[in-house]
Amino acid sequence: MSPFNISGQRIKQDKSNTKVEEMTGSNLVRNKTRTGNYFEDFRIGMRIRHATPRTLTDGDRSLYIALTGSRDVVASAKTVSELVGLAQHPMDPFLVFNLAFGKTVPDISLNAVANLGYADGRFLAPVSAGDTLRVESEVIGLREVSNGKSGVVYTRSTAFNQHEKEVLTWVRWVLVQKRDPLAPPVSTLIPQLPSCVGSEAFAVPDYGPGVSTVPSETGSQDFWEDYEVGERIDHPSAMTVNESDHSTATRLYQNTAKVHFDLQLMSKTPAGKRLVYG
Amino acid sequence: MSPFNISGQRIKQDKSNTKVEEMTGSNLVRNKTRTGNYFEDFRIGMRIRHATPRTLTDGDRSLYIALTGSRDVVASAKTVSELVGLAQHPMDPFLVFNLAFGKTVPDISLNAVANLGYADGRFLAPVSAGDTLRVESEVIGLREVSNGKSGVVYTRSTAFNQHEKEVLTWVRWVLVQKRDPLAPPVSTLIPQLPSCVGSEAFAVPDYGPGVSTVPSETGSQDFWEDYEVGERIDHPSAMTVNESDHSTATRLYQNTAKVHFDLQLMSKTPAGKRLVYG
Amino acid sequence: MSPFNISGQRIKQDKSNTKVEEMTGSNLVRNKTRTGNYFEDFRIGMRIRHATPRTLTDGDRSLYIALTGSRDVVASAKTVSELVGLAQHPMDPFLVFNLAFGKTVPDISLNAVANLGYADGRFLAPVSAGDTLRVESEVIGLREVSNGKSGVVYTRSTAFNQHEKEVLTWVRWVLVQKRDPLAPPVSTLIPQLPSCVGSEAFAVPDYGPGVSTVPSETGSQDFWEDYEVGERIDHPSAMTVNESDHSTATRLYQNTAKVHFDLQLMSKTPAGKRLVYG
Numbered sequence: 001m002s003p004f005n006i007s008g009q010r011i012k013q014d015k016s017n018t019k020v021e022e023m024t025g026s027n028l029v030r031n032k033t034r035t036g037n038y039f040e041d042f043r044i045g046m047r048i049r050h051a052t053p054r055t056l057t058d059g060d061r062s063l064y065i066a067l068t069g070s071r072d073v074v075a076s077a078k079t080v081s082e083l084v085g086l087a088q089h090p091m092d093p094f095l096v097f098n099l100a101f102g103k104t105v106p107d108i109s110l111n112a113v114a115n116l117g118y119a120d121g122r123f124l125a126p127v128s129a130g131d132t133l134r135v136e137s138e139v140i141g142l143r144e145v146s147n148g149k150s151g152v153v154y155t156r157s158t159a160f161n162q163h164e165k166e167v168l169t170w171v172r173w174v175l176v177q178k179r180d181p182l183a184p185p186v187s188t189l190i191p192q193l194p195s196c197v198g199s200e201a202f203a204v205p206d207y208g209p210g211v212s213t214v215p216s217e218t219g220s221q222d223f224w225e226d227y228e229v230g231e232r233i234d235h236p237s238a239m240t241v242n243e244s245d246h247s248t249a250t251r252l253y254q255n256t257a258k259v260h261f262d263l264q265l266m267s268k269t270p271a272g273k274r275l276v277y278g
Numbered sequence: 279m280s281p282f283n284i285s286g287q288r289i290k291q292d293k294s295n296t297k298v299e300e301m302t303g304s305n306l307v308r309n310k311t312r313t314g315n316y317f318e319d320f321r322i323g324m325r326i327r328h329a330t331p332r333t334l335t336d337g338d339r340s341l342y343i344a345l346t347g348s349r350d351v352v353a354s355a356k357t358v359s360e361l362v363g364l365a366q367h368p369m370d371p372f373l374v375f376n377l378a379f380g381k382t383v384p385d386i387s388l389n390a391v392a393n394l395g396y397a398d399g400r401f402l403a404p405v406s407a408g409d410t411l412r413v414e415s416e417v418i419g420l421r422e423v424s425n426g427k428s429g430v431v432y433t434r435s436t437a438f439n440q441h442e443k444e445v446l447t448w449v450r451w452v453l454v455q456k457r458d459p460l461a462p463p464v465s466t467l468i469p470q471l472p473s474c475v476g477s478e479a480f481a482v483p484d485y486g487p488g489v490s491t492v493p494s495e496t497g498s499q500d501f502w503e504d505y506e507v508g509e510r511i512d513h514p515s516a517m518t519v520n521e522s523d524h525s526t527a528t529r530l531y532q533n534t535a536k537v538h539f540d541l542q543l544m545s546k547t548p549a550g551k552r553l554v555y556g
Numbered sequence: 557m558s559p560f561n562i563s564g565q566r567i568k569q570d571k572s573n574t575k576v577e578e579m580t581g582s583n584l585v586r587n588k589t590r591t592g593n594y595f596e597d598f599r600i601g602m603r604i605r606h607a608t609p610r611t612l613t614d615g616d617r618s619l620y621i622a623l624t625g626s627r628d629v630v631a632s633a634k635t636v637s638e639l640v641g642l643a644q645h646p647m648d649p650f651l652v653f654n655l656a657f658g659k660t661v662p663d664i665s666l667n668a669v670a671n672l673g674y675a676d677g678r679f680l681a682p683v684s685a686g687d688t689l690r691v692e693s694e695v696i697g698l699r700e701v702s703n704g705k706s707g708v709v710y711t712r713s714t715a716f717n718q719h720e721k722e723v724l725t726w727v728r729w730v731l732v733q734k735r736d737p738l739a740p741p742v743s744t745l746i747p748q749l750p751s752c753v754g755s756e757a758f759a760v761p762d763y764g765p766g767v768s769t770v771p772s773e774t775g776s777q778d779f780w781e782d783y784e785v786g787e788r789i790d791h792p793s794a795m796t797v798n799e800s801d802h803s804t805a806t807r808l809y810q811n812t813a814k815v816h817f818d819l820q821l822m823s824k825t826p827a828g829k830r831l832v833y834g
Contacts, residue, residue, distance in 0.1 A: 033789065035792075049772070051775030052627045052775070053635055055632065055635070057614035057618055059335075059337035059614045059616070059617055059619065060618045062335055062618075063619065065529065065530055066526045067529065068529060069539075071330045073330050073331070076332050076532070077330070077332055078333040078410055078440075079410040079440050130634070219328070236311060236313075236536075237540070239539040242521045242800065244522035244798035244804075248522075248804075250625070251623065251624065251625035261625075261795040261796060264794060336613035337613075339615055340808065343808055344807050344808040345807065347810060347811075348810075349608045349810050354810070355610055355611050355690075356611040357609055357688040497606070497662070500588050516814065516821065518817060518820065520798075522798065522804075
């Protein structure tokens with residue numbers, strides 16, 4: 001169950017290969033610092049089992065509402081989830097995505113310069129309080145950028161529950177720094193990705209007849225036939241993001257990317273401040 | 279179960295009646311924006327079933343302590359709630375009030391200028407983790423103010439649990455903007471309200487003999503006979519409210535009033551900053 | 557069960573002995589203000605049963621992760637706690653410590669000048685969601701400082717669960733102000749404390765064979781034999797503490813020390829700002 005790459009070699013998944021040994025007074029500084037993977041550490045087909053599985057609870061449900069103000073009626077009210085025929089009270093899917101995404105950061109994007117895109121994200125099974133998620137990723141594409149300082153890593157990540165059932169999958173590509181600008185170039189592979197997820201791929205629960213009562217619980221007067229392709233909808237309720245809000249969210253998701261946390265570090269960057277999670 | 283007014287007409291409860299259709303590039307902006315009710319949308323006797331019921335959990339209990347530092351001993355400790363003879367571990371009543379109140383905002387006070395008062399608030403039944411609340415309001419009074427730009431709306435709101443039992447009721451009055459200053463005046467009705475809630479209206483649980491041990495758990499040395507009418511008590515422990523604190527609380531309660539969230543908007547008002555919930 | 561000192565006298569545990577009665581308009585300000593104990597209120601052997609027991613829930617578990625980003629794998633994942641053979645999903649021990657510590661503040665350190673040290677901290681039994689903790693302290697040492705304005709109070713505090721089982725114990729010493737600089741000196745006693753907790757005092761759960769699979773869940777490649785005495789480890793992931801973060805944590809722990817909350821008060825101190833909990 002340890003992380004091995006496809007050749008059966010153990011992956012130094014979140015530990016620099018560069019030995020950092022120096023004397024500080026009489027004490028030895030050893031190589032236990034997790035510095036994350038750099039671009040040249042990735043190989044096509046490499047599979048990573050991410051650390052720290054996470055049990056979701058109703059505490060996460062409340063915190064997600066407190067962080068977002070979400071009024072997703074099924075996640076908000078157990079009575080409504082029962083009305084629509086669900087056996088368990090599901091979590092907000094974006095809470096699940098954020099938690100699963102956070103698991104991939106220590107291995108994939110601790111040295112990221114920029115998060116570039118997502119594709120083919122699919123929610124495959126509902127997640128409820130008490131379920132435990134673990135996440136695996138496979139490197140499906142690599143492309144070094146022209147200045148030789150970094151490269152794009154494409155990964156397919158999948159979250160599993162405690163019954164080894166897939167609950168969520170997505171592709172992400174991210175610009176990752178090279179440790180050594182002189183590292184030899186890797187072979188380039190840009191994966192083919194769908195431009196959208198077709199409705200045939202949707203995992204729609206088997207709703208009961210009570211689903212027809214949901215509009216009275218949401219208060220919405222807009223139905224399927226009221227929407228059309230290309231329509232624009234104004235959402236005027238703006239929300240200012242406080243520093244503590246995004247720090248708290250990022251910690252809840254156990255996301256370890258330091259750009260979200262270290263003001264001293266980030267004050268030296270062009271942004272001059274911490275980045276908001278997302 | 280949809281929102282109807284007393285004449286059986288469907289209420290456009292959180293949607294402007296003014297069509298906002300304009301072209302943005304090649305895209306149509308349609309009338310799906312929820313702009314909330316304005317003063318002239320309310321009528322005496324109008325009943326509103328508020329959207330988005332909410333299941334309370336122990337996550338809400340913890341967050342309420344984290345937001346307030348509350349040391350209400352019955353809500354803090356299940357052992358104490360058992361000592362006093364309660365079958366379930368009740369939530370802090372003010373958490374319940376805030377959650378129930380939040381439900382009324384999208385329909386009643388999205389366009390409020392000022393929250394004016396509350397009366398006849400009564401906690402009718404305890405609420406525990408797993409209970410789901412929904413809220414209804416009735417318009418019981420209306421009074422346009424002299425400048426013709428807004429009016430006072432009086433509402434009686436009641437929260438029900440999943441067994442349709444009333445758990446909380448209160449009257450609130452709030453100054454709401456008119457959409458159209460030239461809208462014809464509505465008939466004025468100012469409701470009669472009790473100046474205080476008499477003890478005969480209190481819903482006191484049937485406490486067991488263990489209630490006598492509570493003072494040892496609270497550490498308080500002040501009892502019923504130690505208080506007198508007109509006495510003043512100094513509470514010297516001040517607490518500075520951080521922006522994230524009140525944003526988080528307001529989101530937890532799914533309260534959508536933008537005065538609490540939009541710094542850019544509020545920086546143009548005389549206050550110059552976001553309002554704290556309350 | 558009320559707080560009595562060792563002579564059987566009721567302790568005025570969180571109430572000033574100085575009567576504060578003054579007229580404010582026509583209203584009497586009475587002595588219900590909790591001003592906490594001052595140095596001269598403590599006696600060797602005094603035992604205090606702290607108020608407000610607290611039931612821990614999964615809401616606390618989530619909030620602790622959201623406040624710290626903790627990736628303690630046993631507290632994070634119920635599946636891992638089952639793997640290692642634990643019957644219940646334990647809480648992070650430092651969450652338990654912080655909650656238990658918070659209980660002692662109203663009685664011991666409301667008038668503290670500085671928190672000086674901790675010793676002999678031992679986690680004696682795991683705590684799970686649904687457990688209720690209460691805390692007792694005994695004064696085990698006292699030493700007035702030379703300027704006569706304050707003194708060091710040494711306490712042994714112990715947290716008990718609802719089955720009266722000890723779950724945590726620690727010694728703390730703290731510098732506490734005197735109410736009256738002219739109060740007669742108390743007898744000095746400085747307790748003998750161990751310089752470290754020996755491994756024979758560790759309460760190690762009876763782990764099952766599944767504990768050997770834990771490294772695959774943590775992702776760590778460092779084991780017992782990889783560490784040596786005197787080794788230094790660099791932890792480069794810094795985290796900036798936001799005001800709301802530490803206020804929220806301190807409230808969650810029901811810690812009432814005003815140095816963490818009152819910006820107006822603290823802006824007059826040399827620090828000029830609120831202290832972070834710790």
